[in-house]
Amino acid sequence: xxxxxxxxxxSTRFWRKSAGWVTGVSALLxxxxxxxxxxxxSMRSAEDLDAGKPMRVPxxxxxxxxxxxxxxxxxxxxxxxxxxxxxxxxxxxxxxxEANALLTHGKLTVQAKNCMSCHTLLxxxxxxxxxxxKAWLDPAWSDQGPYMAMTGTTSREEAMAKxxxxxxxxxxxxxxxxxxxxxxxxxxxxxxxLKHMASIDTNGFPRNFAKINGGVNAK
Amino acid sequence: MIDPFTDxxxxxxxxxxxxxxxxxxxxxxxxxxxxxxxxxxxKKKLQRGEPDD
Amino acid sequence: xLSKYSEVKWESQKLAINYFRVAIILFLxxxxxxxxxxxxxxxxxxxxxxxxxxxNRTLHINALVVWLLYAMIGAVYWMLPEETGxxxxxxxxxxxxxxxxxxxxxxxxxxFLLIQVGAGDIKSIWLINEGREYLExxxxxxxxxxxxxxxxxxxxxxxxxxxxxxxxxTVLMFDLLALAGLYLAGMFFTKNISMDQFxxxxxxxxxxxxxxEVYVAAVVGWGLIKTLGANRKIVEMWIWIELAxxxxxxxxxxxxxxxxxxxxxxxxxxxxxxxxxxPVPLIGMFVHVIYDWGKQAGKQHEINNKPAFAWFVVNTxxxxxxxxxxxxxxxxxxxxxxxxxxxxxxxxxxxxxYGAYAAILxxxxxxxxxxxxxxxxxxxxAAGKWGISLLTIGLIGMTMALTIAGYQQSxxxxxxxxxxxxxxxxxxxxxxxxxAMGWRLAMGVVTMLGFVFLFKDLLTIGPKLKAEEAAGSTxxxxxxxxxxxxx
Numbered sequence: 001x002x003x004x005x006x007x008x009x010x011s012t013r014f015w016r017k018s019a020g021w022v023t024g025v026s027a028l029l030x031x032x033x034x035x036x037x038x039x040x041x042s043m044r045s046a047e048d049l050d051a052g053k054p055m056r057v058p059x060x061x062x063x064x065x066x067x068x069x070x071x072x073x074x075x076x077x078x079x080x081x082x083x084x085x086x087x088x089x090x091x092x093x094x095x096x097x098e099a100n101a102l103l104t105h106g107k108l109t110v111q112a113k114n115c116m117s118c119h120t121l122l123x124x125x126x127x128x129x130x131x132x133x134k135a136w137l138d139p140a141w142s143d144q145g146p147y148m149a150m151t152g153t154t155s156r157e158e159a160m161a162k163x164x165x166x167x168x169x170x171x172x173x174x175x176x177x178x179x180x181x182x183x184x185x186x187x188x189x190x191x192x193x194l195k196h197m198a199s200i201d202t203n204g205f206p207r208n209f210a211k212i213n214g215g216v217n218a219k
Numbered sequence: 220m221i222d223p224f225t226d227x228x229x230x231x232x233x234x235x236x237x238x239x240x241x242x243x244x245x246x247x248x249x250x251x252x253x254x255x256x257x258x259x260x261x262k263k264k265l266q267r268g269e270p271d272d
Numbered sequence: 273x274l275s276k277y278s279e280v281k282w283e284s285q286k287l288a289i290n291y292f293r294v295a296i297i298l299f300l301x302x303x304x305x306x307x308x309x310x311x312x313x314x315x316x317x318x319x320x321x322x323x324x325x326x327x328n329r330t331l332h333i334n335a336l337v338v339w340l341l342y343a344m345i346g347a348v349y350w351m352l353p354e355e356t357g358x359x360x361x362x363x364x365x366x367x368x369x370x371x372x373x374x375x376x377x378x379x380x381x382x383x384f385l386l387i388q389v390g391a392g393d394i395k396s397i398w399l400i401n402e403g404r405e406y407l408e409x410x411x412x413x414x415x416x417x418x419x420x421x422x423x424x425x426x427x428x429x430x431x432x433x434x435x436x437x438x439x440x441x442t443v444l445m446f447d448l449l450a451l452a453g454l455y456l457a458g459m460f461f462t463k464n465i466s467m468d469q470f471x472x473x474x475x476x477x478x479x480x481x482x483x484x485e486v487y488v489a490a491v492v493g494w495g496l497i498k499t500l501g502a503n504r505k506i507v508e509m510w511i512w513i514e515l516a517x518x519x520x521x522x523x524x525x526x527x528x529x530x531x532x533x534x535x536x537x538x539x540x541x542x543x544x545x546x547x548x549x550x551p552v553p554l555i556g557m558f559v560h561v562i563y564d565w566g567k568q569a570g571k572q573h574e575i576n577n578k579p580a581f582a583w584f585v586v587n588t589x590x591x592x593x594x595x596x597x598x599x600x601x602x603x604x605x606x607x608x609x610x611x612x613x614x615x616x617x618x619x620x621x622x623x624x625x626y627g628a629y630a631a632i633l634x635x636x637x638x639x640x641x642x643x644x645x646x647x648x649x650x651x652x653x654a655a656g657k658w659g660i661s662l663l664t665i666g667l668i669g670m671t672m673a674l675t676i677a678g679y680q681q682s683x684x685x686x687x688x689x690x691x692x693x694x695x696x697x698x699x700x701x702x703x704x705x706x707x708a709m710g711w712r713l714a715m716g717v718v719t720m721l722g723f724v725f726l727f728k729d730l731l732t733i734g735p736k737l738k739a740e741e742a743a744g745s746t747x748x749x750x751x752x753x754x755x756x757x758x759x
Contacts, residue, residue, distance in 0.1 A: 006265040012439070012505065013271050014261040015512035018254050022516045025250050026523035033232060033524075033542070034470075040228045041466040041534050054227050056534050057466050075225050104463045109392025111403030111461075117326035122469055122533045123613030125405050127681075128313070128325045130696040131613050133532075140693035168321070173697050175316040178324045186392040197465055201227060203540075205532030206691035207609050213689075226537045236538040243545040250520060 060099035077204025106193030136198035161187035279646035282353040284360035291346030298339035305331040343633035356435025439508035451483040466534030482522035489514040517553035551596030558588040577650040583635030590627015616678030645734035655729035662722030669715030677708035
């Protein structure tokens with residue numbers, strides 16, 4: 001057979017086949033990767049939590065526990081640590097069912113009030129208000145911060161719930177959060193959602209959270 | 220050169236991720252290497268005189 | 273574009289004009305609510321508890337997505353009869369779906385404006401607001417959108433199978449099918465925020481960084497044939513190359529959204545290395561347009577639609593700069609841990625959406641005007657020049673301002689203050705942030721001015737150039753080219 005001078009690089013068919021291959025195999029790889037990731041980010045069971053098993057997304061009953069965010073030398077970044085039992089609105093014995101209902105109600109409220117249009121959740125959303133990924137752990141809501149005193153409460157969860165119900169009556173900055181008609185039940189549920197979100201392993205995001213108290217002349 | 224596995228859950232991709240760029244090289248190879256086959260089979264077709272479309 | 277006069281003979285193209293009419297109105301809404309939100313950054317009491325920032329931003333980004341989708345559908349209905357050589361199959365259904373979709377969108381906008389938020393139950397998700405950025409449309413509207421898009425797809429597929437199925441159409445069919453299918457990944461509720469965002473990114477990322485980009489590659493290719501007389505065979509080969517590069521980098525580039533949402537650490541490497549390749553096809557598109565331009569210029573072939581072609585050039589340049597460069601600047605996880613969730617994202621988003629999508633679709637609007645009035649040679653009018661210049665200056669200006677805001681937010685809030693509530697406000701109240709937001713607002717006003725010129729031009733350029741060509745041809749009644757074109 002005679003050799004003809006040919007250029008495959010100028011062949012439409014070559015590129016069409018390549019495009020088909022690249023797209024198909026990339027899509028399959030993405031599906032494979034997703035099949036690997038989805039079980040890892042599924043919520044664990046309450047038994048796994050009690051047994052102290054490792055997890056990325058803890059079950060709703062994590063609200064019965066103290067959560068901290070500590071540097072982990074092995075991972076090379078901070079990770080949430082689920083500690084001993086801690087009262088949440090005066091109780092530390094929420095059943096799986098109760099905690100589940102609370103978290104579901106909280107997530108629904110977060111969507112119905114469109115929180116994500118101003119705030120970021122896990123870093124995604126609007127940039128008009130603080131990131132809520134680790135808001136549960138924020139010093140602003142501790143006894144060191146302004147909100148407990150302003151709302152006349154003695155715990156984080158109560159301060160947060162009271163603020164959420166009447167946000168513009170507790171202004172700390174010119175930019176205020178508007179009234180969104182959040183009821184007491186909704187407010188408690190949203191706080192449960194925030195506490196749960198703080199317990200998710202986000203690979204060290206945000207870095208150095210609350211470890212630094214402010215830079216030099218930042219204003 | 221091979222990092223210890225530190226992620227929360229062990230998995231195939233997590234294990235591949237321990238070497239220097241091994242995960243990326245694996246994924247890119249799956250995508251790119253078969254294109255050589257497409258290239259040479261197209262070259263043969265063109266040399267046989269089959270028209271491009 | 274509003275007048276009744278029309279030389280369009282295909283029903284499909286008449287429907288396309290309707291889609292573009294709604295698109296330009298929504299483009300105005302997009303800019304208007306953006307301006308209100310920009311004012312609120314500087315004057316937080318402005319419209320406080322009347323139309324809050326969250327409402328303005330929701331309308332800002334949803335009007336954007338919807339006007340782009342309208343113009344995208346419009347562009348396909350415009351191209352379809354010219355590519356296939358036949359009238360679009362099911363055009364009656366197409367028209368009906370247009371009115372249904374437009375009515376549904378009007379209801380959604382009114383609900384966003386007047387009802388705003390609902391109680392924390394599933395009813396609100398179905399009727400008022402889904403509360404997931406970009407996918408705020410309530411569930412009933414989601415389902416409506418899926419039905420309308422399925423009807424649109426059926427029309428495209430049936431027409432392409434019945435008529436001439438070109439390479440460009442083949443790419444578009446494949447791409448639109450993927451685009452529509454992906455929307456389904458965003459239609460479920462879960463209490464698990466990590467899972468929620470995992471699938472949410474399937475829709476958002478695989479739209480704007482994969483399927484929409486391929487759509488643009490196909491439409492740019494079609495536009496080059498139309499405006500420059502570029503060689504179809506070469507254009508179609510380029511589209512396949514671009515498709516391979518866009519999907520090859522973009523599909524697994526999704527990994528750059530999976531760094532910090534609870535997903536495994538291996539996504540760091542996948543996201544970093546695949547998304548680092550995402551600018552490559554965008555350079556390819558840029559080279560393609562400029563190369564074809566130079567090649568055709570050598571043949572003394574005149575560009576028959578200068579404003580459209582100028583918008584194509586803005587598209588390739590803006591796409592590469594906004595989507596490619598600005599995206600790459602914060603895509604590596606080592607940087608992204610400080611920039612994720614800061615003003616970096618809107619800096620990238622503004623230039624990318626304008627460059628990659630708005631510009632190409634505005635270019636298509638000029639092609640539609642040309643076809644509607646049967647103009648042989650579209651030249652730039654003064655208003656058209658002001659429009660393209662002010663819009664581009666405005667967008668680049670906003671991008672620069674937001675980039676500075678992003679830099680300082682990363683440094684102050686994230687690095688200096690360790691990301692706390694106090695750190696957030698320290699960054700927001702810093703002198704540099706306020707200055708950047710001031711410039712952003714000023715540049716937003718420039719953008720709006722640019723829109724006013726563009727709008728005026730799209731309404732008036734057709735009749736104006738038509739009259740000029742008619743006058744020119746009666747003056748040179750013997751000139752065969754002019755006479756033939758207006759006959």
